[in-house]
Amino acid sequence: MTTTETRTVKILRTEVKAQKEQITGLMMRINSLADEISGLQSDIERFKGNVAADVKYLTGRVDQ
Numbered sequence: 001m002t003t004t005e006t007r008t009v010k011i012l013r014t015e016v017k018a019q020k021e022q023i024t025g026l027m028m029r030i031n032s033l034a035d036e037i038s039g040l041q042s043d044i045e046r047f048k049g050n051v052a053a054d055v056k057y058l059t060g061r062v063d064q
Contacts, residue, residue, distance in 0.1 A: 001009070
């Protein structure tokens, strides 16, 4: 290999290493966001249930 090819290979290896680290970080962030979304979905379902119970209670009180 020529000196230019060797330098190019070193640069590319460095870039690939940096990209691997960046991808790992992004994958961790995606997993974190997926967990957060799951928690938010649970919170929304619980909120819907609470609102439905409140509406049922209030409707019952108005009807009396």
